[in-house]
Amino acid sequence: MENPKIKRSKWALKNILEEHDQFRQYIPETRLFSSHDLAEMLEMYKMVYIKPDNWSWGRGVMRVEKIITKSGKCKFRYQSKKESFTFRSYTELFDAIERSINKKMKKRKNHTYIIQRGIHLLKYNEAIFDFRLMVQLSPKNKYESTGILGRLADPKYIVTNFHSKGTPYPVEFLLKPHMKKKDIKELKKKLYILGEEIALLFNRKAIGLDIGIDENMNIWIIEINLKPDPFVFKEIDDEKMINKIMQYRFYWKNEKKSKKRDK
Ligand SMILES: Nc1ncnc2c1ncn2[C@@H]1O[C@H](COP(=O)(O)OP(=O)(O)OP(=O)(O)O)[C@@H](O)[C@H]1O
Ligand SMILES: [Mg+2]
Structure with a gap:
């Protein structure tokens, strides 16, 4: 996994996930x-x-x-x-x-x-959206889904990335026209658990999953990121979420520093 080529290869990371039967249904x-x-x-x-x-x-x-x-x-x-x-x-x-x-x-x-x-992603008005899920190792050494946000594409675009004119929104906002409140809560819980199970395969301090929901409400894992950007979570107004993400990140950064010092 420390091989830098594997770290950024969508193909290699997908292959690691695909070795495990329970995740196959989520991989396009x-x-x-x-x-x-x-x-x-x-x-x-x-x-x-x-x-x-x-x-x-x-x-x-x-x-x-x-x-x-x-x-x-x-x-x-x-x-x-x-x-x-x-x-x-x-x-x-x-x-x-x-x-x-x-x-x-x-x-x-x-x-x-x-x-x-190709996944026929859910739309908000005329634009597609997908999710970014953040999973981090907690100070107690357990994987925990610490944040999720929705990314709404520009109506003319086929990707949701911020660098391609996508905009971050709370998941609840984008799903509201598609689902009842209770179902949104359940879906979020399911994604959080799925993320925590997947994180176990990669042995990192944090992973980011790009997750798409199709028109039949199926869940798809579009991409696995081993260097997820924590700062995008600042863009949605959720103090509790961003604080936790930063707290866990800070904890492991400090651990690394003190290990270096002890050497
Ligand atoms: N198979 C697919 N079906 C539907 N939409 C897709 C599919 N693959 C990619 N997309 C859209 O394109 C976006 C970018 O693709 P992907 O996340 O795979 O690569 P990337 O943007 O290059 O990676 P990174 O997230 O590291 O910047 C996705 O977030 C999604 O909106
Ligand atoms: Mg991506």
């Missing part, structure tokens, strides 16, 4: 990028996401769709940021995606891209 099918696999996954899911294996902030993320028009014709489309492009054939689509990837990856060593089943 993921494959390494190839023409064959993209065609096959588009056939199966009609909507997929393509993303660089080790970037963050939503950079390089694309949504790809196979669309059947009313007249029965087949079209392909991909979107990254606000721009979207439509094609009449799969070959044209794939060539365009490959060109775009090559351009982005010119100066980078790691060219790995992954394809992931």
